Amino acid sequence: MSIRSKIVSRINYWLTKDRKASGMPLCDFERISYEIKPGDVLLIEGRSRVSEVIKTITQSPWTHSALYIGRLHDIDDPMLKTHIQQTFDGDPAEQLIVEAMLGEGTIVKPLHKYKDDHIRICRPHGISRNDVRRVIAYAINRLGCDYDIRQLLDLARFMFPYGVLPRRWRSSLFQHNAGSPTRTVCSSLIAAAFSAVHFPIMPVIQRNDEGQLRLFKRNERLYTPRDFDYSPYFDIIKYPYLGFEDLAIYRKLPWDKEGRICNDENDCFLPETIEPQTTNIHNWSRKTTADKLADQKAGNSPNEQQEEQSSGMNYYPESNLAIDLLKQEMNKKQK
Numbered sequence: 001m002s003i004r005s006k007i008v009s010r011i012n013y014w015l016t017k018d019r020k021a022s023g024m025p026l027c028d029f030e031r032i033s034y035e036i037k038p039g040d041v042l043l044i045e046g047r048s049r050v051s052e053v054i055k056t057i058t059q060s061p062w063t064h065s066a067l068y069i070g071r072l073h074d075i076d077d078p079m080l081k082t083h084i085q086q087t088f089d090g091d092p093a094e095q096l097i098v099e100a101m102l103g104e105g106t107i108v109k110p111l112h113k114y115k116d117d118h119i120r121i122c123r124p125h126g127i128s129r130n131d132v133r134r135v136i137a138y139a140i141n142r143l144g145c146d147y148d149i150r151q152l153l154d155l156a157r158f159m160f161p162y163g164v165l166p167r168r169w170r171s172s173l174f175q176h177n178a179g180s181p182t183r184t185v186c187s188s189l190i191a192a193a194f195s196a197v198h199f200p201i202m203p204v205i206q207r208n209d210e211g212q213l214r215l216f217k218r219n220e221r222l223y224t225p226r227d228f229d230y231s232p233y234f235d236i237i238k239y240p241y242l243g244f245e246d247l248a249i250y251r252k253l254p255w256d257k258e259g260r261i262c263n264d265e266n267d268c269f270l271p272e273t274i275e276p277q278t279t280n281i282h283n284w285s286r287k288t289t290a291d292k293l294a295d296q297k298a299g300n301s302p303n304e305q306q307e308e309q310s311s312g313m314n315y316y317p318e319s320n321l322a323i324d325l326l327k328q329e330m331n332k333k334q335k
Contacts, residue, residue, distance in 0.1 A: 009103070018047040021116040023265045024241060029115045031239040033095060036111070036121055038070035039132035040237075041190055041228045042097060045118040050102055060226035062120070065186045066099035067193065068111065069136045076133070080140045084108055087143050098139040100186040106145040121237035122228040124199055131197040138193040145189075191223040201231045 036042070044064040046054070051063035072092040075081045088096065088108040095111035127135075191201055195217050202223070204216040228234050262268040 017049070021047065025116060026118045026241060027120070028239040028241050029112075029119070032119060032121060033111055035237065035239065036068050036095070037123065038068060038074055039124060039127065039135055040068045041122040041124075041234065042066045042068055042111075042114070043120045043122060043225050043229055044114055047117065054224075058224045058226050060224070060229070061118075062225040062229055064099070065190055065225040065228060066097040066109075066114075067136070067139045067190050069096050069098055069108075069140065071095055075136070075140075077137065080137055083140055083143060098136075098143070098189075100145070100189045106139075106142050106189060108140075108143060120229065122231070122234040123237055124194065125233055125235050127197075127199055131199060134197050135193045135199070138196050139189060142189060187223040187225050187227065188220050190228070191218075191220040195220055200233050202227050 042065065043062040044066065045051075045061045046063035054063040055061060069075070071094065072081060072084060075084065084096070090110060096108050097111055097113075098106065098108055100106045124132075194201055200215060202218050204218055206214050206216065208214065229236060258270065260268045260270050
């Protein structure tokens with residue numbers, strides 16, 4: 001390995017190394033792995049340094065996307081099966097995803113790689129089974145393509161509003177070369193796969209002078225992971241780690257009983273309580289029944305109306321007009 005390759009490899013490792021997962025996950029991975037279907041797009045909130053850069057660029061927590069292709073025995077085409085086996089030598093019963101990774105290119109990985117991450121399923125709404133097969137085949141046929149770091153840098157320059165050069169100048173985002181691309185990034189790979197079967201993600205919609213609508217495919221190089229979350233053509237499926245499906249079952253969640261408030265998982269505090277100014281009426285409401293009886297004999301008890309006001313039972317001030325109308329109605333009924 002040359003010196004240049006070693007330097008690039010170390011930089012890639014430094015950028016893509018995940019930080020240790022902090023705290024409990026937000027989603028139930030076991031439920032996700034059970035419910036996920038071939039053709040679903042998986043969004044991941046990454047924990048690496050490059051993920052933080054992508055968060056800044058896209059202004060979204062979703063930093064990576066992958067296409068779920070099912071298990072090896074779910075692939076009907078023997079050529080596609082062979083292509084997968086050339087790059088993945090794990091358990092044939094393993095749930096698999098196709099993704100484009102910095103430093104690795106387009107690869108096949110097991111789904112459980114993201115068991116400790118915050119993930120979400122984006123499911124293409126109404127897509128046919130045959131088109132799901134074509135989308136998966138498109139992604140598998142791109143295995144081995146390099147990761148396009150130039151596209152990532154150009155996308156950052158494109159999304160920032162200011163720059164020395166106009167956004168379209170010297171940018172790979174607007175180069176349309178013939179043939180299949182040999183480099184790609186995660187979201188562009190998946191966008192191209194769905195575009196191949198004319199399934200919309202974020203199409204450009206125009207209306208002509210006659211009022212007719214026409215859809216145009218958006219440049220797949222401009223897609224980011226958040227677009228699958230934002231697209232009206234994908235259903236968002238979440239499985240929280242602590243979920244609830246019955247009415248008001250959230251009241252039974254293990255909430256902290258001390259009343260602590262947290263800014264994050266390592267910064268919790270107990271809010272200061274402000275004691276209200278007590279009066280004889282408030283003191284009366286806090287007394288026991290025996291004490292109240294003793295005060296009543298001594299003539300120190302408040303009247304019933306004052307007690308109701310102190311306990312919060314009387315929410316609104318009395319209206320003399322309402323009382324007069326009520327008396328009139330009662331008198332009519334008695335007559």
